[in-house]
Amino acid sequence: MTSRLVGKSRVHTTVLSGVVARLGDRSVRVHPRSVVVVVLLLAGTFGVYVLGLVTGDFPLTVGQIVDTLNGFGTGGMEYVVFDLRLPRLTTAVLVGAALAVSGAVFQSLSRNPLGSPDIIGFSAGSATGAIVVLIGTGGGMLAIAAGSVIGGIATAVVVYVLAYRGGVQSYRLILIGIGVSAVLASVNTFVLTRAGLRQAQAAQVWLMGSLNGRGWDQVLLIACAVAVLLPAAIALGRRLSLLEMGDATAAALGVRPERSRLALVVVSVALTGAATAAAGPIGFVALAAPQVAKRLCRSTGPGLVPAAAMGAFLLLLSDVLSQRFFGQNTLPVGVATAAVGGVYLAWLLAREWRSGWR
Numbered sequence: 001m002t003s004r005l006v007g008k009s010r011v012h013t014t015v016l017s018g019v020v021a022r023l024g025d026r027s028v029r030v031h032p033r034s035v036v037v038v039v040l041l042l043a044g045t046f047g048v049y050v051l052g053l054v055t056g057d058f059p060l061t062v063g064q065i066v067d068t069l070n071g072f073g074t075g076g077m078e079y080v081v082f083d084l085r086l087p088r089l090t091t092a093v094l095v096g097a098a099l100a101v102s103g104a105v106f107q108s109l110s111r112n113p114l115g116s117p118d119i120i121g122f123s124a125g126s127a128t129g130a131i132v133v134l135i136g137t138g139g140g141m142l143a144i145a146a147g148s149v150i151g152g153i154a155t156a157v158v159v160y161v162l163a164y165r166g167g168v169q170s171y172r173l174i175l176i177g178i179g180v181s182a183v184l185a186s187v188n189t190f191v192l193t194r195a196g197l198r199q200a201q202a203a204q205v206w207l208m209g210s211l212n213g214r215g216w217d218q219v220l221l222i223a224c225a226v227a228v229l230l231p232a233a234i235a236l237g238r239r240l241s242l243l244e245m246g247d248a249t250a251a252a253l254g255v256r257p258e259r260s261r262l263a264l265v266v267v268s269v270a271l272t273g274a275a276t277a278a279a280g281p282i283g284f285v286a287l288a289a290p291q292v293a294k295r296l297c298r299s300t301g302p303g304l305v306p307a308a309a310m311g312a313f314l315l316l317l318s319d320v321l322s323q324r325f326f327g328q329n330t331l332p333v334g335v336a337t338a339a340v341g342g343v344y345l346a347w348l349l350a351r352e353w354r355s356g357w358r
Contacts, residue, residue, distance in 0.1 A: 034297040034306055041293075041309035045093060045316055052089045052320045053081065083215070091214045091278055092316040092333070094222040096285055098275040100293075100311020101233050101304050103286030105268040108240050108302040109261060110173055113348055116287035117152075117272045120177025123283070124184040125155025126269075126276040131188055131203055135195040141217050141277070145225075149273030155180060156269050209282035209334020211319050218278040225274030233267050234304050240264060241301045282334045284341020285315050291348075 054060050058080050060068075068077045103116045110120075117123045129151020130144045137143060159180050163173040188207065192200045205212075239260040242250040247257040272286070289311035290303065297306050315333065318340070322331040 031297065031299045034299050034303065037293070037296045038306050038309045041306070041313045045309070045313045048313070048316050048320055049089050049093070052316070052323075053085050055320075055324060056080075056085070087216050087219050088211050088214045088319070089316065090219050091222060092211055092319045093312040094219070094226050095211075095275045095279045095282065096289070096311040096313070096315030097230070097308040098222065098226055098271040098311075099282065099286040099315070100289035100307040101230060102268040102271040102275070103311075104290035104293075104302050104304050104307040105233060105240065105264050106286075107290055108244055109264060111244060112171070112174060113291050114174050114287075117268070118281070118283045118286050119181070119345075120174055121155050121159055121179075121181035121184060122152050122177075122269055122272050123276060123281045123286070124181040124188070126152035126273045127207060127281040128184050128187055128191075129154070129273070130277055131191050131207070134203055134206070135191055135199050141221055145221055145274060145277035148277040149270050152269040152273040152276070153266065155184065156265055160265075205332070206280045208332040209280040209337070210332035211279055212330060212332065214279065222274055222278040225271065229267050229271050229274070230308065233264070233271070236260065236264050236267065237302060237304050240304075244301070280334060282315065283338045284344065285311055285337055287348075288341055288344050289314050 050062065050065075053065050054062060058076070060077065060080070064073065064077060065081060067073050068081045073081065099117075102122075103118075106117055106120070106122075107113055107115045109115065126148040129147035129149070132151070133144050133147030159173065159177045162180070163176045165172070192203055195203060239250070239255050242253050242255045243257060243260060243264075250257050250260070275282070290307040292314075293306035293310035294303050296310075297303055315337070318336045319333040322333050322336040325331075
């Protein structure tokens with residue numbers, strides 16, 4: 001290991017642990033491979049974003065996109081870019097990042113790759129809260145978002161209480177979460193039967209998880225949530241890494257396990273709730289993105305930043321491909337992610353079964 005002074009900071013470099021920059025009494029560990037993976041994912045996301053802007057029923061060139069963004073486009077170009085494509089693509093990026101970070105946190109807390117909010121029922125709870133508001137009160141985006149967050153938090157409390165028995169074991173949390181998710185799916189169906197025809201149709205389309213018709217209201221909602229909650233999750237990342245070692249070890253290192261776990265759960269459920277309110281319950285992004293990112297980075301710890309980059313890339317790519325491959329019959333992105341994610345889930349279940357439930 002080598003070290004050198006940079007200003008008032010000392011930077012230590014080691015092949016195994018990457019680079020550690022110490023600023024006063026704080027230190028930040030940076031893994032070079034993770035940095036490369038994040039940069040490549042961001043570049044890929046930008047490329048798919050541009051592809052989504054220039055392709056479609058009304059194709060545009062990159063030059064026309066630039067002119068339109070600078071205020072020199074025609075009325076038709078401005079409508080296509082500002083009203084149709086930019087909001088949808090931006091929502092996809094932000095929702096994907098939010099779901100992936102939420103999944104990374106829950107998988108780290110449960111110490112199990114199946115510990116994802118869409119598997120253990122938190123996404124279903126968020127959907128239930130949003131549907132009740134949507135059908136019961138006809139509320140706007142803020143009301144739906146509040147109902148989604150409240151539904152997710154209530155579901156998290158129920159699952160945690162039912163799974164707690166002298167502690168929470170991951171397999172018990174996952175199995176109870178699957179059961180609660182099934183119950184909530186029935187509740188959602190019951191609520192739909194009590195709605196009017198138009199309300200039920202709108203809610204059913206929303207339940208599929210879709211980015212169709214997303215506007216700047218949804219962008220503002222998920223952007224505010226990500227701007228507040230994503231830094232909070234990253235700030236709690238060190239505690240999350242210590243909690244992976246066990247409560248006793250975390251407490252010995254100065255972390256209060258229950259308080260930290262509660263803060264992480266609230267932040268993660270809020271991210272899931274905001275993403276669900278903006279785009280509906282999109283499955284398997286929260287499950288797959290953190291695991292794929294972790295395998296690419298080959299680093300220990302929750303890896304929240306790589307997970308966010310992977311989630312944004314996966315959801316944006318899924319949405320653009322689902323639009324372009326099916327022509328006029330646009331496939332909701334939730335259907336696309338469920339089709340691919342179902343195969344991944346089957347593989348993951350088989351892998352966990354062979355290795356034994358932890």
